[in-house]
Amino acid sequence: MITTIDHSVKEHIQKALEVARRSNEAVIVSHISEVDAMDPLHFFNYGENLFLGERFYWSGPSTFTVVGLGNELVIETSDQTTNRFRLIENEWKRLNKQVLHSGSVSVGTGPLLFGGFSFDPIKSKSQLWNDFSEAKFFLPTIMLTNTKERSYLTVNKLIHPFDQLEDCIEHFTSYEINNLNFSHIRDCEKFNEFKLTELHKEEWLNAIVKAKEQIHAKQIDKVVLAREVHLLFNEKVDTYSVIDSLQKNQPTSYIFAFENGIQSFIGATPERLVKKENHKVFSTCLAGSIKRGISVEEDKLLGHQLLTDDKNLLEHDIVVKMIKKALEDCCYDVVTPDKPKLMKTKNIQHLYTPVEGFAREDHSLLSMVERLHPTPALGGYPKHAAIEKIRELEPMHRGWYAGPIGWLDAYDNGEFGVAIRSGLIEGNKVALFAGCGIVGESVPELEYVETQIKLKPMMTALGGIKA
Numbered sequence: 426m427i428t429t430i431d432h433s434v435k436e437h438i439q440k441a442l443e444v445a446r447r448s449n450e451a452v453i454v455s456h457i458s459e460v461d462a463m464d465p466l467h468f469f470n471y472g473e474n475l476f477l478g479e480r481f482y483w484s485g486p487s488t489f490t491v492v493g494l495g496n497e498l499v500i501e502t503s504d505q506t507t508n509r510f511r512l513i514e515n516e517w518k519r520l521n522k523q524v525l526h527s528g529s530v531s532v533g534t535g536p537l538l539f540g541g542f543s544f545d546p547i548k549s550k551s552q553l554w555n556d557f558s559e560a561k562f563f564l565p566t567i568m569l570t571n572t573k574e575r576s577y578l579t580v581n582k583l584i585h586p587f588d589q590l591e592d593c594i595e596h597f598t599s600y601e602i603n604n605l606n607f608s609h610i611r612d613c614e615k616f617n618e619f620k621l622t623e624l625h626k627e628e629w630l631n632a633i634v635k636a637k638e639q640i641h642a643k644q645i646d647k648v649v650l651a652r653e654v655h656l657l658f659n660e661k662v663d664t665y666s667v668i669d670s671l672q673k674n675q676p677t678s679y680i681f682a683f684e685n686g687i688q689s690f691i692g693a694t695p696e697r698l699v700k701k702e703n704h705k706v707f708s709t710c711l712a713g714s715i716k717r718g719i720s721v722e723e724d725k726l727l728g729h730q731l732l733t734d735d736k737n738l739l740e741h742d743i744v745v746k747m748i749k750k751a752l753e754d755c756c757y758d759v760v761t762p763d764k765p766k767l768m769k770t771k772n773i774q775h776l777y778t779p780v781e782g783f784a785r786e787d788h789s790l791l792s793m794v795e796r797l798h799p800t801p802a803l804g805g806y807p808k809h810a811a812i813e814k815i816r817e818l819e820p821m822h823r824g825w826y827a828g829p830i831g832w833l834d835a836y837d838n839g840e841f842g843v844a845i846r847s848g849l850i851e852g853n854k855v856a857l858f859a860g861c862g863i864v865g866e867s868v869p870e871l872e873y874v875e876t877q878i879k880l881k882p883m884m885t886a887l888g889g890i891k892a
């Protein structure tokens with residue numbers, strides 16, 4: 426067989442095979458090459474034939490876009506305790522002990538694990554989320570990384586002791602950029618009419634009333650209650666077009682898509698849970714909401730109203746206190762501004778406070794995800810009592826909605842968002858989710874209107890609202 430694979434890759438494979446045979450453990454080989462600029466959605470679309478059901482899309486507002494295709498390795502657990510974070514971390518550490526790179530390495534290239542966690546592993550699963558584990562991550566077979574200036578292609582392979590050199594070389598050769606058979610750039614589909622069903626609206630409104638009683642009785646300070654709507658289309662929903670629309674209309678949010686067999690979990694979240702870059706740690710407090718104004722003046726007025734509204738400031742403040750404390754327990758030099766600012770997306774304005782610090786030794790990214798999840802922006806306060814209230818009062822199963830979703834690399838860099846403004850797509854069916862932070866002064870009907878606004882990004886992407 427004639428191969429064009431570059432010499433260093435062959436050497437890495439040979440070395441990996443030696444190590445794998447000696448240790449009787451698999452070794453990850455990762456080859457990174459800089460490629461001509463490529464549209465990430467085009468790459469996602471390329472994966473439709475070979476890797477349908479095993480694709481991941483992630484783009485951060487100020488970082489990069491990564492698209493992973495194929496499950497070269499899957500790490501998942503149905504563990505229902507907080508141990509699930511450590512299980513994923515330990516397995517990833519065990520496997521990435523042996524990583525052989527070739528090509529230029531920059532953050533967001535090389536072996537990355539993509540995935541997420543369910544919101545609440547204890548609450549029994551509904552039919553809808555049956556195929557989603559409590560935590561699932563995968564190392565893609567191939568991955569495109571687009572930074573502001575450059576595009577990189579990463580090809581990964583898990584090399585086992587019994588693998589043959591020629592087969593391994595063939596793997597890397599077949600996924601060289603020139604050997605990938607890209608089709609033409611495709612058009613986005615226009616979506617047809619759909620039938621919308623609001624689930625358990627009355628129960629949800631009643632749950633708010635009950636939550637307020639419990640808040641007034643000082644059982645908890647805040648609880649987030651979510652609801653679900655279902656959309657039924659005449660035809661299969663085209664996830665490519667959904668991501669394309671989110672990318673165009675929600676450029677300041679994280680756009681994510683996680684394919685899990687025949688289901689795709691997709692969203693555009695403005696909320697970072699935690700990002701770790703070497704030792705630097707960033708988290709975000711995002712809670713308190715108001716609609717966008719139609720005119721510039723109205724928009725400013727609404728923004729001002731939000732910044733001075735006691736009910737929204739309380740919703741927000743509870744989140745700041747908790748996140749600040751959580752980071753102080755594992756970071757040094759934690760800084761946070763005294764007052765929230767506004768974060769505006771196309772459809773909504775939020776109160777926003779960034780929290781930053783430096784990770785202390787031995788505090789990993791996933792340990793921070795464990796510590797933070799769920800923040801009072803998605804759970805409530807105090808944490809465990811609020812989770813109990815959600816189990817008791819909320820008339821839906823969250824599955825991966827409001828859970829941590831993101832990526833991590835072999836050096837403990839990575840980023841997780843909170844999987845809100847999201848939906849689960851399966852064929853012609855879509856389930857969308859939205860929730861609100863409930864405090865003593867919440868008015869059920871107004872919280873309902875707030876969820877309507879939060880459903881808009883996905884509704885627009887599905888063609889239900891004109892962009």
Ligand SMILES: C=C(O[C@@H]1C=C(C(=O)O)C=C[C@H]1O)C(=O)O
Pocket residue numbers: 649651696711712713714740775802803845846858859860861862863879
């Ligand atoms: C729960 C959601 O959003 C959260 C709740 C917010 C609020 O109640 O003001 C604001 C931002 C998010 O932290 C959602 O979008 O589903």
Ligand SMILES: [Mg+2]
Pocket residue numbers: 712713714740861862875
């Ligand atoms: Mg709110």
